[in-house]
Amino acid sequence: xxxxxxxxxxxxxxxxxxxxxxxxxxxxxxxxxxxxxxxxxxxxxxxxxxxxxxxxxxxxxxxxxxxxxxxxxxxxxxxxxxxxxxxxxxxxxxxxxxxxxxxxxxxxxxxxxxxxxxxxxxxxxxxxxxxxxxxxxxxxxxxxxxxxxxxxxxxxxxxxxxxxxxxxxxxxxxxxxxxxxxxxxxxxxxxxxxxxxxxxxxxxxxxxxxxxxxxxxxxxxxxxxxxxxxxxxxxxxxxxxxxxxxxxxxxxxxxxxxxxxxxxxxxxxxxxxxxxxxxxxxxxxxxxxxxxxxxxxxxxxxxxxxxxxxxxxxxxxxxxxxxxxxxxxxxxxxxxxxxxxxxxxxxxxxxxxxxxxxxxxxxxxxxxxxxxxxxxxxxxxxxxxxxxxxxxxxxxxxxxxxxxxxxxxxxxxxxxxxxxxxxxxxxxxxxxxxxxxxxxxxxxxxxxxxxxxxxxxxxxxxxxxxxxxxxxxxxxxxxxxxxxxxxxxxxxxxxxxxxxxxxxxxxxxxxxxxxxxxxxxxxxxxxxxxxxxxxxxxxxxxxxxxxxxxxxxxxxxxxxxxxxxxxxxxxxxxxxxxxxxxxxxxxxxxxxxxxxxxxxxxxxxxxxxxxxxxxxxxxxxxxxxxxxxxxxxxxxxxxxxxxxxxxxxxxxxxxxxxxx
Amino acid sequence: xxxxxxxxxxxxxxxxxxxxxxxxxxxxxxxxxxxxxxxxxxxxxxxxxxxxxxxxxxxxxxxxxxxxxxxxxxxxxxxxxxxxxxxxxxxxxxxxxxxxxxxxxxxxxxxxxxxxxxxxxxxxxxxxxxxxxxxxxxxxxxxxxxxxxxxxxxxxxxxxxxxxxxxxxxxxxxxxxxxxxxxxxxxxxxxxxxxxxxxxxxxxxxxxxxxxxxxxxxxxxxxxxxxxxxxxxxxxxxxxxxxxxxxxxxxxxxxxxxxxxxxxxxxxxxxxxxxxxxxxxxxxxxxxxxxxxxxxxxxxxxxxxxxxxxxxxxxxxxxxxxxxxx
Numbered sequence: 001x002x003x004x005x006x007x008x009x010x011x012x013x014x015x016x017x018x019x020x021x022x023x024x025x026x027x028x029x030x031x032x033x034x035x036x037x038x039x040x041x042x043x044x045x046x047x048x049x050x051x052x053x054x055x056x057x058x059x060x061x062x063x064x065x066x067x068x069x070x071x072x073x074x075x076x077x078x079x080x081x082x083x084x085x086x087x088x089x090x091x092x093x094x095x096x097x098x099x100x101x102x103x104x105x106x107x108x109x110x111x112x113x114x115x116x117x118x119x120x121x122x123x124x125x126x127x128x129x130x131x132x133x134x135x136x137x138x139x140x141x142x143x144x145x146x147x148x149x150x151x152x153x154x155x156x157x158x159x160x161x162x163x164x165x166x167x168x169x170x171x172x173x174x175x176x177x178x179x180x181x182x183x184x185x186x187x188x189x190x191x192x193x194x195x196x197x198x199x200x201x202x203x204x205x206x207x208x209x210x211x212x213x214x215x216x217x218x219x220x221x222x223x224x225x226x227x228x229x230x231x232x233x234x235x236x237x238x239x240x241x242x243x244x245x246x247x248x249x250x251x252x253x254x255x256x257x258x259x260x261x262x263x264x265x266x267x268x269x270x271x272x273x274x275x276x277x278x279x280x281x282x283x284x285x286x287x288x289x290x291x292x293x294x295x296x297x298x299x300x301x302x303x304x305x306x307x308x309x310x311x312x313x314x315x316x317x318x319x320x321x322x323x324x325x326x327x328x329x330x331x332x333x334x335x336x337x338x339x340x341x342x343x344x345x346x347x348x349x350x351x352x353x354x355x356x357x358x359x360x361x362x363x364x365x366x367x368x369x370x371x372x373x374x375x376x377x378x379x380x381x382x383x384x385x386x387x388x389x390x391x392x393x394x395x396x397x398x399x400x401x402x403x404x405x406x407x408x409x410x411x412x413x414x415x416x417x418x419x420x421x422x423x424x425x426x427x428x429x430x431x432x433x434x435x436x437x438x439x440x441x442x443x444x445x446x447x448x449x450x451x452x453x454x455x456x457x458x459x460x461x462x463x464x465x466x467x468x469x470x471x472x473x474x475x476x477x478x479x480x481x482x483x484x485x486x487x488x489x490x491x492x493x494x495x496x497x498x499x500x501x502x503x504x505x506x507x508x509x510x511x512x513x514x515x516x517x518x519x520x521x522x523x524x525x526x527x528x529x530x531x532x533x534x535x536x537x538x539x540x541x542x543x544x545x546x547x548x549x550x551x552x553x554x555x556x557x558x559x560x561x562x563x564x565x566x567x568x569x570x571x572x573x574x575x576x577x578x579x580x581x582x583x584x585x586x587x588x589x590x591x592x593x594x595x596x597x598x599x600x601x602x603x604x605x606x607x608x609x610x611x612x613x614x615x616x617x618x619x620x621x622x623x624x625x626x627x628x629x630x631x632x633x634x635x636x637x638x639x640x641x642x643x644x645x646x647x648x649x650x651x652x653x654x655x656x657x658x659x660x
Numbered sequence: 661x662x663x664x665x666x667x668x669x670x671x672x673x674x675x676x677x678x679x680x681x682x683x684x685x686x687x688x689x690x691x692x693x694x695x696x697x698x699x700x701x702x703x704x705x706x707x708x709x710x711x712x713x714x715x716x717x718x719x720x721x722x723x724x725x726x727x728x729x730x731x732x733x734x735x736x737x738x739x740x741x742x743x744x745x746x747x748x749x750x751x752x753x754x755x756x757x758x759x760x761x762x763x764x765x766x767x768x769x770x771x772x773x774x775x776x777x778x779x780x781x782x783x784x785x786x787x788x789x790x791x792x793x794x795x796x797x798x799x800x801x802x803x804x805x806x807x808x809x810x811x812x813x814x815x816x817x818x819x820x821x822x823x824x825x826x827x828x829x830x831x832x833x834x835x836x837x838x839x840x841x842x843x844x845x846x847x848x849x850x851x852x853x854x855x856x857x858x859x860x861x862x863x864x865x866x867x868x869x870x871x872x873x874x875x876x877x878x879x880x881x882x883x884x885x886x887x888x889x890x891x892x893x894x895x896x897x898x899x900x901x902x903x904x905x906x907x908x909x910x911x912x913x914x915x916x917x918x919x920x921x922x923x924x925x926x927x928x929x930x931x932x933x934x935x936x937x938x939x940x941x942x943x944x945x946x947x948x949x950x951x952x953x954x955x956x957x958x959x960x961x962x963x964x965x966x967x968x969x970x971x972x973x974x975x976x977x978x979x980x981x982x983x984x985x986x
Contacts, residue, residue: 045908299881447978571700
């Protein structure tokens with residue numbers, strides 16, 4: 001919100017230089033920037049509009065921070081001509097309009113307002129229009145209370161009714177826009193038609209014009225939610241909306257009207273009548289300030305006189321102290337309490353913590369000395385998923401993979417084939433970001449394509465959430481995606497298989513198996529699928545091997561306990577065997593059969609060579625290396641030979657294998 | 661016997677094939693090393709019946725001598741070790757070794773967790789899909805109030821379920837307090853989402869670390885101690901200054917903003933405050949018995965500052981030219 005430094009100076013003549021003012025406001029009140037020239041840009045927190053969306057409010061803050069004397073310029077107007085019958089106000093629902101107050105004036109003429117007022121308005125981003133409207137806006141800048149002026153003659157039946165709009169009721173606002181309203185909109189109406197959209201914008205028909213002789217100045221208070229919602233719906237943003245939708249105190253109404261009255265009288269107007277509908281005036285709350293509570297929450301002491309001084313500077317008043325000064329408390333420290341009377345316009349101060357905040361911020365956070373907390377030695381822990389993610393990342397890094405992070409959003413193209421269970425955003429930022437990713441792979445594939453310009457070999461992974469929808473209930477799961485890519489390497493998936501094998505072992509997952517199923521390899525433990533691998537061909541001779549894992553399913557199978565396996569003490573015997581098998585013979589079956597020939601003596605079986613050529617007529621030659629080893633003795637050649645014969649017999653029998 | 665013949669055959673083939681000293685050494689290890697087949701045979705002699713031992717023993721010994729001699733012949737026929745070493749130009753570029761790389765955001769996340777773990781903070785996580793209740797209501801952020809506008813929100817379809825992508829990691833405060841009693845201190849790393857256009861310093865996906873410490877006497881002065889310790893370690897070897905400014909978040913009271921000065925520049929780095937009593941009430945704590953502080957900071961921002969990365973979008977495009985630098 002824009003503020004004029006010179007208007008602040010007018011209200012608080014002792015205010016320091018602009019740079020100094022900006023600094024102290026930043027350190028004690030609100031984020032403030034120099035917006036050039038006379039203008040300060042102050043970011044008000046949403047709970048401080050009632051007291052601080054005004055030059056009086058900011059001047060009061062500055063005075064409290066710097067211990068300066070601040071005199072509120074508002075003087076109550078005495079001897080108000082009250083309810084002479086010129087105005088008749090009726091509020092339909094006091095919950096959405098707690099207060100509606102108006103004064104009626106005879107004005108001298110409509111002309112431009114004085115230079116100084118125009119300058120203040122311009123500095124704060126408001127356009128000078130004419131003396132009456134400018135006074136309304138200027139008073140809003142000073143006091144924070146939005147005001148509106150109607151042409152008295154245009155108010156039918158001298159009646160002002162604050163009511164909900166009727167269905168399809170029409171209004172044309174001051175800026176010439178037409179709106180068709182509904183029953184959620186609050187309007188200010190005369191006996192027949194709406195004169196203004198309450199708290200948002202005045203109507204054109206009842207506006208002040210060059211021929212206006214008598215005016216009604218409105219100062220009212222509205223329910224913030226109603227104003228917020230209506231302004232959203234009608235897409236109308238005004239200074240009044242900004243203030244009302246944050247919530248203002250009905251007490252501001254008096255300031256606004258009194259100040260406007262003074263300025264109008266100064267401009268030659270005559271006050272004719274006033275009316276105030278205020279069914280339930282707000283009271284002032286009294287909240288206790290407790291020195292001990294302050295010390296406990298902040299971790300430092302404050303002198304009670306210092307606290308009192310800050311409260312008074314902020315316009316709070318102090319009731320009788322609860323304990324006489326110097327009361328001894330059980331803990332041995334002296335504590336005093338203050339009963340602080342909160343002025344109605346400080347709508348943000350609701351509990352003891354709020355008072356503590358006022359004191360600590362005015363003292364300044366920077367002077368608070370850091371104190372080490374006292375912490376139990378009960379060891380801290382990390383959740384299982386966090387540990388698992390760490391282990392996955394470290395293992396894959398050790399296996400020479402690089403980690404990437406991708407967006408959680410994907411478009412139609414990247415969600416192909418999964419349309420049914422997609423989680424869709426109500427308000428995507430772009431068409432190609434309208435779904436939550438159902439898999440990590442599409443964007444990993446995109447990473448590969450992007451990186452292929454710079455690297456011949458890409459090995460990447462991502463750990464992150466993927467999303468799916470079950471019966472339109474959105475769900476998320478922790479996933480691991482791995483992608484390898486290399487030119488012309490058509491056996492890349494076997495490399496991925498090796499990486500996954502090492503990864504799962506490093507996580508302590510035992511007894512997993514690779515199940516070749518069609519074009520894919522599934523990784524299963526205990527009949528549960530943890531993930532799957534596949535290989536695809538990309539452009540420019542690149543081959544990619546992709547794998548995705550459900551880390552939530554994997555977590556259940558990770559074991560921390562490792563147990564030493566006794567080292568083999570007796571020599572191993574190596575034998576190679578080459579067999580020729582049919583082209584569609586699966587290697588894992590042959591390998592398994594060899595392994596099963598003697599589970600006790602065969603330590604390991606490995607495929608060491610695989611080829612095919614014309615001489616084999618499409619069949620494949622496979623060479624396996626078999627390691628024989630016994631636990632309790634050295635194997636003799638005869639024994640190994642016997643085992644080899646058994647293997648030969650099984651392979652030729654079962655797979656029609658030709659032994660070479 | 662056959663076996664010894666086999667070993668010799670294999671040795672001769674390998675010896676012929678070996679060209680460099682390194683390759684010759686490999687041949688030595690394979691055929692004469694501690695784990696070689698021949699050594700195994702020699703070692704297992706003692707377990708053999710006497711007759712067999714007499715038969716195999718001498719032959720195996722003879723084979724070893726023969727192989728050693730052949731090997732040393734080949735070695736001496738090569739140039740002397742000193743000379744052969746000088747053949748390597750030590751100024752030649754290194755043979756490229758390969759390693760994997762963790763993403764810079766992971767590195768920062770790890771570092772942050774390490775420092776807080778050392779201060780006995782536990783690490784917990786929460787869901788990325790949240791309800792309106794946890795993301796806003798229970799954090800004292802009222803509906804239909806401009807205060808909520810500070811969190812631009814992605815909503816999920818169907819709209820009537822009021823599910824959203826969490827706009828901060830703060831909902832985990834409530835989730836954790838619902839399940840655990842004080843005293844405790846936690847940090848919560850995780851991804852959050854902001855409905856906004858992307859530019860060099862804004863991304864719709866971003867990462868936060870939330871902190872929450874609650875006990876009987878946890879004070880604002882304690883907060884200052886913890887964050888200052890944290891930043892001093894995180895930016896170790898750099899001169900660092902701190903500045904605290906009042907700020908407003910509906911779930912804390914008082915609320916403040918932490919700035920740090922690094923390299924002569926003030927940077928906004930963290931929002932924080934003392935947990936609002938109403939937040940404790942939402943979590944079914946008695947606000948009279950508990951007090952504590954909460955804070956939140958951007959992992960992405962920390963990483964940008966630490967590694968001097970100018971554009972937040974670079975974290976999310978998978979460019980290995982960036983990632984391989986870490």
